[in-house]
């Protein structure tokens with residue numbers, strides 16, 4: 001059985017099939033609603049229902065759908081299933097619509113510890129296979145038991161046949177534990193992607209403030225690699241927050257990049273510097289340092305990626321210092337919802 005989703009802010013429509021959520025149905029038909037975690041946690045895929053009804057699986061409502069939002073008619077497209085035809089107001093992102101989502105086998109080509117808890121995992125694709133993506137997007141590892149785990153590409157889309165990931169070990173983490181303790185070069189894995197709408201908006205000439213927390217640097221590195229290749233069209237201010245100096249695992253290279261790129265500035269912010277770091281730079285939370293440097297964020301675009309508490313703090317505090325609606329792009333590194 002199929003239902004029709006009519007977009008009210010756009011003349012297009014698409015169909016949902018039984019058991020398929022609105023986001024997946026749109027993606028299948030080339031209509032990309034903004035999305036990030038696809039777990040109901042981050043709220044990126046929120047839309048406003050103008051007509052019809054939706055339902056959610058299970059007894060619990062998705063976390064990002066507060067009671068107030070639901071009462072106001074909002075729906076979370078990554079979790080909502082149509083109950084008949086609906087009319088929906090939601091943003092769509094055409095820039096990623098023409099990219100095919102592929103499921104591919106791949107081989108672990110290189111494993112290299114970049115910090116105590118960060119592993120560079122380089123994947124090699126089968127010969128002649130291409131994995132086309134936009135800088136900032138992510139892939140899912142498809143694990144044998146049906147679980148999925150998301151990681152952002154850190155290499156530029158132009159890389160031929162390889163994918164670079166920066167994987168942080170989560171204490172007690174099912175998959176990242178395997179990456180650190182069991183994974184070997186030549187191991188075979190299955191990936192699916194690309195997903196996500198955290199991409200550089202090329203049509204903007206506003207200065208960009210990029211904020212990374214830990215391995216949130218990965219998708220920003222992919223974007224910055226593109227800027228290095230194509231040149232700058234606007235100022236970019238990169239802020240990287242980590243606990244101690246050793247956690248800034250790409251610091252040396254970034255210092256070189258700022259020598260090469262006139263448009264790029266780079267500020268490191270440490271939350272728990274070690275005494276041995278002899279740290280004289282910024283300390284505290286990275287988003288607070290940004291607000292100190294930019295007391296008025298009107299006129300800039302903000303790209304933030306990393307731990308959910310950092311992204312939440314940015315979402316709450318930046319509009320209070322002038323960040324205009326629609327100018328915050330984020331990738332919140334939510335954990336997977338295994339549904340158990």
Ligand SMILES: Cc1cc2nc3c(=O)[nH]c(=O)nc-3n(C[C@H](O)[C@H](O)[C@H](O)COP(=O)(O)OP(=O)(O)OC[C@H]3O[C@@H](n4cnc5c(N)ncnc54)[C@H](O)[C@@H]3O)c2cc1C
Nearest residue numbers: 037150151152166167168173174175176215218333334335
């Ligand atoms: C779009 C996207 C892109 C991402 N990109 C990257 C990347 O480039 N690099 C990277 O390192 N990570 C990235 N992540 C995060 C990464 O997907 C998770 O760290 C990973 O899924 C953890 O898998 P795991 O099996 O090791 O942990 P799990 O076994 O899933 O979880 C480990 C433990 O953490 C607990 N936990 C669950 N949720 C939370 C929470 N919200 N806060 C704290 N603890 C929790 C669990 O209960 C469990 O005990 C990304 C996430 C998303 C959604």
